[in-house]
């Protein structure tokens with residue numbers, strides 16, 4: 219054939235392929251979420267997330283050190299709170315002695331350069347299992363009352379040493395309220411990575427098992443977004459940007475690559491993708507059955523986030539991927 223254009227020329231050897239490779243994944247792009255609970259020497263496996271466990275603080279510090287050495291220098295902490303410490307106000311969320319705050323202090327003492335992100339939302343501490351305050355009569359999730367609680371949680375989190383705060387609650391106006399309160403309290407340097415477009419998703423199942431944090435009643439559809447919507451994500455992004463967010467996040471990741479792409483086009487801020495627990499669990503389960511090559515699918519998934527425009531990837535694959543990248 220007399221073909222002028224033969225795109226395969228650029229795929230003909232591994233050297234030419236790497237020469238023209240458009241997107242590169244690095245350990246420094248990855249942010250590792252970790253689960254923490256009370257105790258000593260505890261690594262309690264999370265059944266739906268093979269390879270992950272609820273860690274006591276001593277084990278958490280070991281895990282963080284290993285990640286840091288592999289080049290994953292940002293982590294996010296998620297505390298499993300004892301049922302007896304949960305109440306309808308979620309007041310454990312700003313108790314300066316809570317497990318989450320003791321955990322960040324231990325990590326910052328052992329690894330001062332590690333960046334640590336703390337979630338801002340009430341669900342791990344709420345006896346109702348909702349991210350916000352529930353009206354006891356109507357069952358409504360109360361926006362403005364929730365913001366007051368989130369402010370207390372934010373200030374206490376910054377005091378405890380968190381470098382990045384991640385409001386994952388989807389209340390209206392929380393980014394601006396947090397930024398103002400943080401600045402007033404002298405925490406100008408504390409970053410806000412907003413869960414900007416967080417969808418009411420079925421992909422959070424394993425995470426809610428890990429923290430026993432599923433809603434006791436109803437669902438999260440009055441605050442998390444409808445999976446059918448993308449324009450709405452641009453509205454949320456514009457608001458978060460105007461309110462002072464430093465980084466915009468899309469969650470879940472894989473089924474929402476179009477949303478990542480749209481936010482990338484619409485904003486100059488860094489964009490983060492949260493490759494959530496259910497996405498991790500699906501890959502692990504299929505790989506365990508021998509139905510897919512787990513490593514291949516993991517790396518393909520992660521580079522897809524970069525191709526879509528994400529700068530930061532929150533992923534339970536962080537350690538495994540960093541190990542593969544180091545080879």
Ligand code: PBG
Nearest residue numbers: 339341349386421422425494495
């Ligand atoms: C809580 C929160 C959730 C996740 C992160 N923060 C769960 C939820 O909104 O129900 C999910 C993370 C994951 O599934 O990996 N506000």
